[in-house]
Amino acid sequence: MQFKDIYYPISKDLNLVEKELRKTCENLSTNYLQEIIGYFFKIPGKRLRPTLALLSSGIINNNLPESTNNQLIKYATGLELMHSASLIHDDVLDNDMVRRGQKTLNEIYGNKIAVLAGDVVYSLAFSTLSSSLPKEFKQTIVELTENMCASEVIQAEIMLPTREIYLDIIRGKTALFMSVSCKIAAALAGATKEQVNSIEEYGLNLGMAYQIMDDCMDKDVYAELNITSEDAKLYGDIAISSLKTFEDSVYKVSLINLVNFILSLSHTK
Numbered sequence: 001m002q003f004k005d006i007y008y009p010i011s012k013d014l015n016l017v018e019k020e021l022r023k024t025c026e027n028l029s030t031n032y033l034q035e036i037i038g039y040f041f042k043i044p045g046k047r048l049r050p051t052l053a054l055l056s057s058g059i060i061n062n063n064l065p066e067s068t069n070n071q072l073i074k075y076a077t078g079l080e081l082m083h084s085a086s087l088i089h090d091d092v093l094d095n096d097m098v099r100r101g102q103k104t105l106n107e108i109y110g111n112k113i114a115v116l117a118g119d120v121v122y123s124l125a126f127s128t129l130s131s132s133l134p135k136e137f138k139q140t141i142v143e144l145t146e147n148m149c150a151s152e153v154i155q156a157e158i159m160l161p162t163r164e165i166y167l168d169i170i171r172g173k174t175a176l177f178m179s180v181s182c183k184i185a186a187a188l189a190g191a192t193k194e195q196v197n198s199i200e201e202y203g204l205n206l207g208m209a210y211q212i213m214d215d216c217m218d219k220d221v222y223a224e225l226n227i228t229s230e231d232a233k234l235y236g237d238i239a240i241s242s243l244k245t246f247e248d249s250v251y252k253v254s255l256i257n258l259v260n261f262i263l264s265l266s267h268t269k
Contacts, residue, residue: 003046006258009250010054013073017050020077024124036109036117040088043100049083050076051258052178052206053185056199058251059243060189072188074132079181081125082141086148088118093156137184144180147172163225167208170215175207198242205239206259208232213265229263236263 007014021041028034053076057064064072090096091104092114098104106114129141151172158165182203187196212221212232221227236259246252 001257001261001264003261006254006261007047007051007055009254010051010058013054013069013076014047014050016073017047017054017076017080018044020073020128021080024077024081024128028120033117033120036105036113037121039108040084040105040117040121043102045084045087045100047080048210049079049178049181052181052203053079055251055255055258056182056185056203057189059199059246059249059255060186060191060195062249062251064189068188071132072185074128075185075188078125078129078132081121081128082145083177085118085121085125088114088121092118093152133184137187140180140184144176147176160224163227166221166225166227170208170211171204174211175204178207178210179203195246198245202239202242202255205235205242206262209235209239209259210262213262217265233263236260 025034025038025041028037054072057072087099088105091099092106092111095106096104097107104114105117109117126141130138133141151169154165155161155169155173161169179200180203183196183200186199191199209232212227212235213229215221216227216229216232239259240256243252243255
């Protein structure tokens with residue numbers, strides 16, 4: 001299974017997200033900024049967070065009014081911008097020189113320009129999210145950003161975390177982002193409180209599984225923590241179980257397949 005098979009049910013909307021990203025870059029105030037930010041987006045990533053958002057709305061209602069669908073496209077675009085900003089900053093913090101097969105912004109333009117470029121992308125993300133979300137969800141985004149940054153600070157501060165601290169860190173820096181991506185999209189699509197809670201739990205546990213698998217593949221998990229792909233599988237099983245109350249649909253199948261795809265990564269890298 002390839003990732004493109006998972007997002008097939010939402011491929012049209014993901015293409016619209018790509019167009020929004022390009023438009024956002026083209027509307028930057030200077031040619032130099034357009035060059036820098038455009039370079040980062042030249043090679044697309046997995047678009048995992050927009051995928052989660054669009055599948056989560058689809059599992060609730062796949063026949064939304066055009067205005068709501070447009071709102072979801074903007075929301076998904078904002079999520080990808082927010083994730084991209086965090087990656088730009090991560091590359092500086094980790095002194096990474098390559099991402100997605102090309103040199104990182106910090107490798108080409110230096111750390112100062114890369115940090116400022118990340119700040120610009122964050123501002124674009126918050127502007128896009130603010131314009132697409134009702135007031136009650138804007139505070140959720142603020143709290144998410146605070147949690148992500150706080151978790152990165154803790155990770156930088158503690159060189160040898162305990163198992164519990166490690167799990168808290170990945171919850172804050174990765175899993176909550178995926179959880180919020182699912183939760184808000186489902187709510188925008190008209191989900192009940194119970195449905196929102198279920199899809200939120202799915203996203204949280206998927207995020208935990210994803211980060212554990214990523215760390216295991218990159219050997220970023222200390223042996224003392226005894227964190228393995230079996231831990232990821234436990235979180236993945238909980239994620240799939242969270243979907244049991246939803247009616248069968250191509251969106252539900254894709255969400256389940258996404259978990260299985262992530263858990264299979266250890267065998268493909």
